[in-house]
Amino acid sequence: MEELIQKVVELINQSRKVIVFTGAGVSTESGIPDFRSPGGIWQKYDPEDFYYQKFISSEESREKYWQMSREFYEPLKNAQPNAAHKAVVELEKMGKLDCVITQNIDNLHQRAGNSPEKVIELHGTAISVSCLSCRKKYTREEIQARLLKGVRVPKCDECGGILKPDTVSFGQSMPPKETAESFQRARNCDLLIVIGSSLVVQPAASIPLEAKDHGAKLVIINRDPTYHDSYADVVIHGSAGEVMKKILEKMK
Numbered sequence: 696m697e698e699l700i701q702k703v704v705e706l707i708n709q710s711r712k713v714i715v716f717t718g719a720g721v722s723t724e725s726g727i728p729d730f731r732s733p734g735g736i737w738q739k740y741d742p743e744d745f746y747y748q749k750f751i752s753s754e755e756s757r758e759k760y761w762q763m764s765r766e767f768y769e770p771l772k773n774a775q776p777n778a779a780h781k782a783v784v785e786l787e788k789m790g791k792l793d794c795v796i797t798q799n800i801d802n803l804h805q806r807a808g809n810s811p812e813k814v815i816e817l818h819g820t821a822i823s824v825s826c827l828s829c830r831k832k833y834t835r836e837e838i839q840a841r842l843l844k845g846v847r848v849p850k851c852d853e854c855g856g857i858l859k860p861d862t863v864s865f866g867q868s869m870p871p872k873e874t875a876e877s878f879q880r881a882r883n884c885d886l887l888i889v890i891g892s893s894l895v896v897q898p899a900a901s902i903p904l905e906a907k908d909h910g911a912k913l914v915i916i917n918r919d920p921t922y923h924d925s926y927a928d929v930v931i932h933g934s935a936g937e938v939m940k941k942i943l944e945k946m947k
């Protein structure tokens with residue numbers, strides 16, 4: 696392990712443009728449940744109800760969605776950034792960080808102290824809600840207050856339209872601007888570090904490979920093996936927070 700950590704430190708030292716790519720493993724270490732893991736939210740709710748097409752076409756699906764969302768938002772709101780988030784902030788302070796590309800929706804990179812313009816959210820964000828008709832934006836906090844008061848399906852107070860959190864739902868494609876920017880930055884970085892992603896969800900999972908194919912070094916830090924471990928220059932199987940903390944300590 697020590698040797699692998701030393702290798703990553705050397706790769707960071709040799710790089711000017713580092714991209715950090717984060718997935719659910721970083722959020723779970725802050726206590727946010729992983730949507731896709733066994734025992735997760737889908738034991739209790741049927742994912743069929745949360746497909747975008749169903750959400751926009753059925754009031755009943757929207758009601759189930761908001762019931763789930765009301766519950767899920769509480770641990771998310773109360774979560775605190777962990778050692779992995781803090782390490783990424785350190786990389787920005789050192790002037791090494793090109794950007795963070797995240798599959799997470801919890802705003803924890805920004806809350807840890809990364810500049811918002813450095814964070815590319817591939818799956819949107821859970822901290823705001825938009826009207827699908829007039830695009831009026833609300834904070835998730837404001838909508839949560841309505842839900843907690845007993846509103847079952849919140850509606851836009853401007854136009855009565857359907858409100859939806861600004862997250863990318865099942866059946867919805869990734870946002871084109873963020874996706875294009877991620878691939879473009881991946882082609883131009885020197886080093887891409889994957890933290891806490893099993894690199895399963897496409898097309899996001901192709902971004903690290905895009906970097907590698909264009910000459911960058913690739914590091915994967917994840918609890919479990921990923922499909923792309925064989926492409927990486929360094930693979931460390933361990934906790935995102937613990938590993939990143941050790942890397943940063945060695946850099947100082």
Ligand SMILES: [Zn+2]
Nearest residue numbers: 826829851854
């Ligand atoms: Zn509206």
